[in-house]
Amino acid sequence: MLDTTEFALLRRVAVEQAERRAPSLVAAVVRGQELLWTGARGSVDGAAPTADTQYRIGSITKTFIAVLVMRLRDEGLLDLNDPLDKHVSGTSFGHLTVAQLLSHTAGLTSESPGEWWERAPGGDWPTLVESMSGEPERHRAGERFHYSNVGYGVLGQLVAELRGASWMSVLDEEVLAPLGMTRTSAMPVAPHALGWAVHPYADVLMPEPTPDAGAMAPAGQLWSTLADLARWARFIAGDTGDVLSPDTVAEMRHPAAVEDGTAWTSGYGLGFQAFRVDGRQLAGHGGSMPGFLASVVVDPATTTGALALTNTTAGxxxxxxxxxxxxxxxxxxPALPAEWVPLPSVPPELLALTGEWFWGPTPFALRLLADGWLDLRPVAGAGRASRFRPVREDEWVGLDGYYAGETLRLHRHADGSPHHLDLATFVFTRTPYDPSAPIPGGLDLGTWPTQS
Incomplete structure (x- = not known):
């Protein structure tokens, strides 16, 4: 990167470390498949921390649990609308759905009853279930966003029961190893930072405990490094390897709930936080455990992301x-746009679909994209625009916008040439209100005036 850019980044980190009195602070910037920049201030064991120094990442752990759950969904082993009882029995909240737990809309209590779980050794799953045997719900399911650490402890157990192994061993095998994240672990592995509490009115430190959280561990147990989390930022942006489909990760990034009401600067999807900044939507997650703070955020549109790790409880x-x-x-x-390159070839039957189609009197343009994808949008002005991915011959499914999830079907003449498009009962024809198409032009009382 340019020297001026690197200095601006380092200065921002240096000011944060100095003014907020962090024992150490490391940060990095990624774009595409590159780790563009790393910076560090403060010290760990008397030396500057590096991209290989482990820090506890707290609730960023939840993003990993969510990926394991979505892998189960994509394999057909569960549905997001399944009640918990279908897969994990014996709780007092088995009616809550998997999707509600993922998105913090289940209404479940935010913390496990009893001692402060983040600073005390955790109990096992039966102990957690017993502690939640009263009335663990704080809101009606689906009513609102209510962050629940307990909900992710439950999802960790869901993964364990469906896989027949601990959530951590499943994570190692299915996610960390395939992505090459060898320095992400449940307990610290040297070199690692110690967690500290900084006195509010004196420049002195007190060590924080880092116990195993037991059944609550899926909510915030993991330790990781700048280098490993840089790979995770790329994953969130869509560089998913063989771990998940990029479409599934995009689904996880999409906000299911808004955290701050009408302000809508932050929301939550299926395991990822969403941030709206200057008209752009970013995704990632923050983390907080006694002695540690962490954050990873990425703009999927540009693949520019940043992460930061520090070993202080607050501030x-x-x-x-x-x-x-x-x-x-x-x-x-700023990121340069990808170079335009022509498609090497296109099927003639798809090329024949391109151009102008009419919904009633309104012209839409249909463009052919790579891999047989289609783009349908109004010729002029704003309106309902979506991209469509092929699912079978003459059928595509909407990926975004108004028609997300809806099916676009091509109907042909007897000779095989295109006749009309049917999109969620909206019929698009080659001419405005084509009288030969179903509904458009066929049931009205008039016709376009013409001269003979």
Whole structure:
């Protein structure tokens, strides 16, 4: 990167570390498949921390649990609308759905009853279930966003029961190993930072405990490094390897609930936080455990992302820091658009679909994209626009916009030439209100005036 860009990034990190009194603070910027920049301030064991120094990442752990759940969904082993009881029995909240637990809309209590779980050794699953035997719901399921650490402890157990192994061993095998994330673990592995509490009115430190959280571990147990989390940022942006489909990750990024009401600056999808900044939507997650703070955020549109790790209980604004780092990079060195290249060839039957189609009197343009995808949008002005992915011959499914999830079907003449498109009962024809098409032009009382 340019020297001016690197200095701006380092200064932002340096100011945060100095003014917020962080024992150590490391940060990085990614774009595409590259780790563009890393920076560090403070010290770990008397030396500057590096991209290989482990920190506890807290609730970023939830993103990994969510990926394991979505793998189960994609394999057909569960449905997101399944009640918990279908897969994990014996709880007092078995009517809550998998999707509600993933998106923090189940209404479940935020913390496990009893001692502060983040600072005390955790009990096993039966102990957690017993502690939740009263009235664990704080809101009607689906009513609102209510962050629940307990919900992710439950999802970790769901993974364990459906896979027949601990969630951590499943994570190692199915996600960490395939992505090459060898420095992400349930307990710290040297070199790692120690967690500290910084006295609010004196520049002194007190060590924080880092126990095994037991059944609550899926909510915030993991440790990781800048290098490993850089790979995770790429994953969130869509570089998923063989772990998940990019479409599934895009589904996870889509907000299912808004955290801050009408302001809508932050929301939550299926395991990922969503942030709306300057008209752009970013995704990632923050993490907080006694002695540690962490954040990873990425703009899927540009693949620019940032991450930050620090070993202090409170005070450092890691989420604001990572958002600022993304903004700085995009201001100093904006991402270049991908080069346009022509398609090597296209099937003639698809090429015949391109051009102008009419919904009633309104012209739409249909463009052919790579891999047989289609793009349908109004010729002029704003309106309902979507991309469509082929699912079978003459059928496509909507990926975004108004028609997301809807099926686009091509109907042909007897000779095989295109006749009309049917999209969720809306019929598109080659001429406005074609009288030969079903409904358009066929049931009205008039026709377009013409001269003989």
């Amino acid at each position: 450092v604004g890691v989420s604001a820091l990572t958002l600022d780092l993304v903004k700085l990079v995009d201001e100093y060195e």
